[in-house]
Amino acid sequence: MKISGSYTIRAARDAVFARLTDPQAIASCLPGVENLNQVAPDQYEMAMTVAIGPVKGTFQGKVQLADINPPESYRMAVEGQGKPGFARGVGSVQLRVIDDQTTEITYEGDVELGGPFAGVAQRMLGGVAKRMIEQFFACIERQMSASS
Amino acid sequence: MAVTKMFGAAVKRREDPRLITGRGNFTDHIRLPGTLVMAIKRSPHAHARIVRIDTSKARAMRGVVAVYTGQDLVDKLAPVPCAWLIPASDLKVPPYRAVAVDKVRYVGDAVAVVVATDRYIAQDAVDAIEVEYEPLPAVVDQEKALEPGAPQLYDEVPNNLAFHWKLHSGDFDAAWDAAEVRISRRLVNHRLIPTAMEPRGALAAYNPGTGELTIWCTSQNPHVHRLLLSAVTGLPETHIRVIATDVGGGFGSKIPMYAGEMIAAAISKDLGRPIKWIETRQENYVATIHGRDHIQYVDIAARRDGTITGVRVRAYASMGAYLSTAAPGVPTWLFGLMLQGPYAIPVVHCDVYGVLTNTTPTDAYRGAGRPEATYLLERMIDLLARELGMDPAEIRRKNFIPKHQFPYTTPTGLQYDSGDYEATLNRALELVDYQNLRREQEELRKQGRYIGIGFSTYVEVCGLAPSQAAGAMGFQGGLWESATVRVHPTGKVTVFTGSNPHGQGEETTFAQLVADELGVPFEDVEIVHGDTEMVPFGMGTYGSRSTAVGGAALVHACRKVKEKAQRIAAHLLEVSPDDLVFENGRFFVKGAPDRGMTFQEVALQAYLAWKLPRDIEPGLEATHFFDPVNNTFPFGCHICVVEVDPETGKVQFRQYVAVDDVGNVINPMIVDGQVHGGITQGLAQAVYEFAAYDENGQLLTGSLMDYAVPKASMLPSFTVDRTVTPTPVNPMGVKGAGETGTIASTPAVVNAVIDALAPFGIDHIDMPLTPERIWRAIRERSR
Numbered sequence: 001m002k003i004s005g006s007y008t009i010r011a012a013r014d015a016v017f018a019r020l021t022d023p024q025a026i027a028s029c030l031p032g033v034e035n036l037n038q039v040a041p042d043q044y045e046m047a048m049t050v051a052i053g054p055v056k057g058t059f060q061g062k063v064q065l066a067d068i069n070p071p072e073s074y075r076m077a078v079e080g081q082g083k084p085g086f087a088r089g090v091g092s093v094q095l096r097v098i099d100d101q102t103t104e105i106t107y108e109g110d111v112e113l114g115g116p117f118a119g120v121a122q123r124m125l126g127g128v129a130k131r132m133i134e135q136f137f138a139c140i141e142r143q144m145s146a147s148s
Numbered sequence: 149m150a151v152t153k154m155f156g157a158a159v160k161r162r163e164d165p166r167l168i169t170g171r172g173n174f175t176d177h178i179r180l181p182g183t184l185v186m187a188i189k190r191s192p193h194a195h196a197r198i199v200r201i202d203t204s205k206a207r208a209m210r211g212v213v214a215v216y217t218g219q220d221l222v223d224k225l226a227p228v229p230c231a232w233l234i235p236a237s238d239l240k241v242p243p244y245r246a247v248a249v250d251k252v253r254y255v256g257d258a259v260a261v262v263v264a265t266d267r268y269i270a271q272d273a274v275d276a277i278e279v280e281y282e283p284l285p286a287v288v289d290q291e292k293a294l295e296p297g298a299p300q301l302y303d304e305v306p307n308n309l310a311f312h313w314k315l316h317s318g319d320f321d322a323a324w325d326a327a328e329v330r331i332s333r334r335l336v337n338h339r340l341i342p343t344a345m346e347p348r349g350a351l352a353a354y355n356p357g358t359g360e361l362t363i364w365c366t367s368q369n370p371h372v373h374r375l376l377l378s379a380v381t382g383l384p385e386t387h388i389r390v391i392a393t394d395v396g397g398g399f400g401s402k403i404p405m406y407a408g409e410m411i412a413a414a415i416s417k418d419l420g421r422p423i424k425w426i427e428t429r430q431e432n433y434v435a436t437i438h439g440r441d442h443i444q445y446v447d448i449a450a451r452r453d454g455t456i457t458g459v460r461v462r463a464y465a466s467m468g469a470y471l472s473t474a475a476p477g478v479p480t481w482l483f484g485l486m487l488q489g490p491y492a493i494p495v496v497h498c499d500v501y502g503v504l505t506n507t508t509p510t511d512a513y514r515g516a517g518r519p520e521a522t523y524l525l526e527r528m529i530d531l532l533a534r535e536l537g538m539d540p541a542e543i544r545r546k547n548f549i550p551k552h553q554f555p556y557t558t559p560t561g562l563q564y565d566s567g568d569y570e571a572t573l574n575r576a577l578e579l580v581d582y583q584n585l586r587r588e589q590e591e592l593r594k595q596g597r598y599i600g601i602g603f604s605t606y607v608e609v610c611g612l613a614p615s616q617a618a619g620a621m622g623f624q625g626g627l628w629e630s631a632t633v634r635v636h637p638t639g640k641v642t643v644f645t646g647s648n649p650h651g652q653g654e655e656t657t658f659a660q661l662v663a664d665e666l667g668v669p670f671e672d673v674e675i676v677h678g679d680t681e682m683v684p685f686g687m688g689t690y691g692s693r694s695t696a697v698g699g700a701a702l703v704h705a706c707r708k709v710k711e712k713a714q715r716i717a718a719h720l721l722e723v724s725p726d727d728l729v730f731e732n733g734r735f736f737v738k739g740a741p742d743r744g745m746t747f748q749e750v751a752l753q754a755y756l757a758w759k760l761p762r763d764i765e766p767g768l769e770a771t772h773f774f775d776p777v778n779n780t781f782p783f784g785c786h787i788c789v790v791e792v793d794p795e796t797g798k799v800q801f802r803q804y805v806a807v808d809d810v811g812n813v814i815n816p817m818i819v820d821g822q823v824h825g826g827i828t829q830g831l832a833q834a835v836y837e838f839a840a841y842d843e844n845g846q847l848l849t850g851s852l853m854d855y856a857v858p859k860a861s862m863l864p865s866f867t868v869d870r871t872v873t874p875t876p877v878n879p880m881g882v883k884g885a886g887e888t889g890t891i892a893s894t895p896a897v898v899n900a901v902i903d904a905l906a907p908f909g910i911d912h913i914d915m916p917l918t919p920e921r922i923w924r925a926i927r928e929r930s931r
Contacts, residue, residue: 001842054853083275085192086192086193112844112846113846114192114193114255114844114846115190115191115192115255115846116192116430116850117192118192118255118842118846118847118848118850119430119433119434119846119847119848119849119850119851119854120430120850120851120853120854122842122846122848123848123854
C-alpha cells in the first residue's frame with residue numbers, strides 16, 4: 001500500500017534533519033516503540049506495538065537508514081515480525097526549506113502487511129499509518145520547540 | 149393406527165430441537181480423557197522459501213508435548229490426495245505436503261504443528277516458533293501466472309499450468325462465420341469463501357493397544373475420508389472409524405481431504421493420545437477451500453431472430469497453490485458440460501486452463517462449476533437481447549429446449565431427463581406481473597428512478613451419478629449411494645444411510661420416505677448417518693445428490709424389506725403373497741380385509757421365527773446400493789427486481805421470485821429453506837461477497853468483519869413457487885434442491901442491476917456489484 005504526505009515543521013532544515021535521524025528522537029516519538037537499539041551504523045533493532053482496528057501486536061523488527069544525504073533526504077526500510085504477522089515498508093523522506101525557520105517534510109512509502117494482520121488490518125492501514133506519521137512529526141516538532 | 153401420507157408434507161425438521169438448543173454432537177463437543185490440543189503455525193507469506201525453523205522456544209514451554217515440522221511428518225503422512233484426475237488434459241498433480249517442506253505457496257500453508265495440554269498453550273507455542281523465510285515473488289492472478297516470466301510455484305509444472313481441458317462439440321468456427329450477430333465478452337466470476345458456520349476440526353483418537361483410529365471430523369463424506377485417511381496414514385481401512393454426526397454446514401468445503409485432519413490422525417498415532425484440532429475462524433478463511441475464481445472469455449454466435457447457434461468459452465480457473473481433492477473436476481466437467489444451459493444451442497466449445505496461483509486452493513463450492521456456467525450464459529443472453537432489442541424473457545423463450553424434446557441429448561453429451569422450461573418462465577412472469585412492471589420501470593425512469601428486472605433461466609445437473617460416468621470423467625470413486633433398513637421386533641425402524649446430511653434435513657425427509665413405504669409412524673423411524681462403523685459404505689452428501697440417490701437407495705431398501713414382510717405375512721395368513729394388499733401399514737387378503745396383519749406384527753414374527761418356512765431367513769432388514777442410470781436436471785426461472793440509486797450506487801432489492809422445478813417434493817418446507825439459503829448465497833456473490841487478495845497474495849477479507857456474508861436485513865423477501873416435472877431416473881421422481889438457488893440467483897441479480905443501469909449505457913459490470921463499482925460505472929459513462 002502506497003503512503004505519501006507532507007508535514008510542515010517550525011524549525012530550520014539542518015536541525016530537523018539531525019533530529020529525524022537521531023535514534024533517541026525516533027524511539028521517543030514513534031508511537032508504540034518500546035526500545036530501539038543501534039546494531040550497526042544506520043541500522044537499528046526495535047520492538048514496537050501497533051494496534052490497527054481489532055488487531056494489536058508487538059513486532060520485533062529492523063530499521064535501516066540509507067542514502068543519507070544531509071540535510072535533504074534519506075531512505076528508510078523497516079521490517080518487523082510478530083504474532084499477528086509481518087510488516088514491511090520502504091520509504092523516502094525529503095526536506096525542503098520554506099524559510100529559515102520552516103521546513104517542509106515530504107514522505108513517500110510502500111507498506112506491506114502479511115499474515116492474519118493483513119486480512120483484518122489492511123483496509124485500515126492507510127489511515128492508521130498517516131495518523132502515526134503525523135503524531136511522529138508533531139512529537140519531533142514539540143521536542144524541538146522545547147529544546148530551543 | 150393413523151398413517152397419513154408423509155410424502156409432500158411440510159413436517160418440521162426433527163433435527164432442529166437438538167441443534168438449536170446446543171445439544172448437537174459437533175466435533176468440538178466430543179470430549180475424551182487425555183486429549184491433547186493441536187495448533188498449526190501457518191505461513192504469513194504467499195510464496196517463500198523456508199530458510200530455518202527454530203522450535204526450541206516452543207518446545208521448552210510448559211505444557212507443550214510435541215512440535216512437528218514438515219520434515220518430521222514426511223515419513224508419517226503421504227501428500228494430501230487429489231482424487232479427480234481428469235483425463236486427456238495433461239493434468240499435473242504436484243505434491244501437496246500436509247505441512248510444507250522447503251517452500252510455502254500460499255498465506256495459510258502449514259509450516260509447523262504444536263501439540264499441547266490446552267488450547268491457549270498451543271497457540272502461544274505456535275507464536276513462539278521462529279521461522280525465517282526468504283520471500284519469493286508471488287502471483288495471484290491466473291492470467292498473469294501463465295505469462296512468461298511469472299513466478300513459478302513448482303519446477304515440475306511449467307508456466308503454472310496444471311491442466312488444459314477441452315470439450316469441443318460441433319464446428320464453432322463455422323457457426324461464428326455464419327452468425328448474423330456475434331457477442332464477445334470477458335467475464336470475471338470471482339473467488340468466494342464458503343464460510344460454514346462450524347469451522348473444520350478433528351478429534352483423532354488412536355489406540356496403540358488395538359491399532360485402531362477413531363476420528364470425529366467435519367465431513368460431508370465420512371467413508372471417502374476413511375478411505376483417503378487409510379491411504380495417507382497407511383492404516384488399514386478396517387482400523388479407521390470416521391464419525392461426523394452433526395456438521396455445521398459445508399457447501400462443498402467439507403468434501404476434501406485436508407491437511408489438518410490428516411495431521412491430527414498422524415500425530416495421534418505417533419503419540420498414542422487423542423488429538424483435537426479445531427480451526428479458528430481466521431484459519432477457516434485461509435486454510436479451508438475457496439470457490440469459483442474464473443476469468444472467462446465468451447463468444448456467442450446468433451441469428452438476428454435471437455436464435456443462439458453456438459457458444460465458445462475459454463476459461464482460466466485459479467486452482468490456488470495446490471490441487472484440492474475434487475478440484476480439477478469442478479471447473480471442467482461440472483462447468484463445461486452445462487454450457488448450453490436450458491437452450492437448444494447446437495455447438496459448444498470449451499477450453500479450460502487450470503492455473504496454480506499463490507492463493508488458498510479452490511474446490512467445490514455450492515453449485516460447483518454450474519454457477520460459473522449459468523452466470524456466463526445468462527449474462528451473454530442478456531447482452532444478446534440488448535443488442536437485438538429483444539425482451540430478455542422472449543429471447544429465452546425462443547431458445548428453450550421445447551418440452552416435447554425430452555429426454556434431450558445435449559451437444560456436450562448429457563441427457564436431460566425431463567423438463568418444461570417455459571412453464572417456469574410463464575409462472576415467474578405472472579408472479580412479478582411482468583407487463584405492469586415494465587410499464588412502471590418506464591414511468592420511474594422519467595422521474596429519475598432506476599429499477600431493473602433481471603432474469604435467470606437455468607438448468608443444473610445434480611443427483612451426481614452414475615458411477616460409469618464418474619469413471620469416464622476421471623473421478624476416483626463411484627457415485628452410487630447405500631441404505632440399510634433395519635426393522636426391529638417391535639416394528640420400529642432404523643435407517644443407516646450413506647448420505648451424510650450437514651444441514652439438509654434428511655433425518656426428517658428420509659423418515660418421511662420410510663413412513664410411507666413401510667406404513668409405519670414417522671416417529672418410529674430413526675435415521676443414522678455419519679459413522680463408518682455403523683453405516684455401509686456411502687459416498688456422502690454433495691452435488692444435490694442425497695435425496696435423488698441416497699433417498700432412492702433407501703426406497704429400494706424399504707421395498708426389499710416390504711417384499712420379505714409380505715412373504716412372511718402370506719405364509720402366516722396361509723395365502724399367496726400375490727393375494728395380499730398392503731395399505732396403511734397392514735397386509736390383508738384381497739377381498740377379505742379382516743384377515744390381515746400389521747407391519748409390526750409381521751416384524752415380530754420375523755424375529756421370533758417360530759413359524760417361518762425354511763426358505764425365509766429370520767430377521768427383517770435389507771441393504772440397497774443404488775447407482776442411478778442418469779443425473780437429474782432441475783430447472784427454473786428466477787426474476788429479481790432491484791432499484792439502483794445512481795447517486796450512491798446502492799442496490800435495493802424490491803422483489804425476488806423463484807420458480808423452480810425440482811421434480812416431486814418430499815418436504816416443501818425443507819425445500820423452501822434450501823431455496824432460500826441457496827438464493828442468499830448466490831445473491832451474496834452478485835452484490836456482497838468477494839475474496840480479495842492484494843498483489844502480494846495477502847488475503848484482505850480474512851474475517852467475518854471483512855468478508856460480507858449477508859445479514860437478513862440485506863436480503864429481499866423471497867417469493868418461492870414450483871412447477872413439478874418428475875424425473876424418471878429414481879422411484880420418487882425427485883431431482884434435488886440443494887444448489888438450484890445458488891446457481892440461479894447470481895445472474896438474476898446482476899441482470900437486474902444492469903437492466904436498471906441501461907439508461908446510462910452500461911451493459912456489464914463485473915461482480916460483486918458494490919455501490920462503489922456501480923457508482924464508478926455511472927460516473928465513467930456520464931462524463
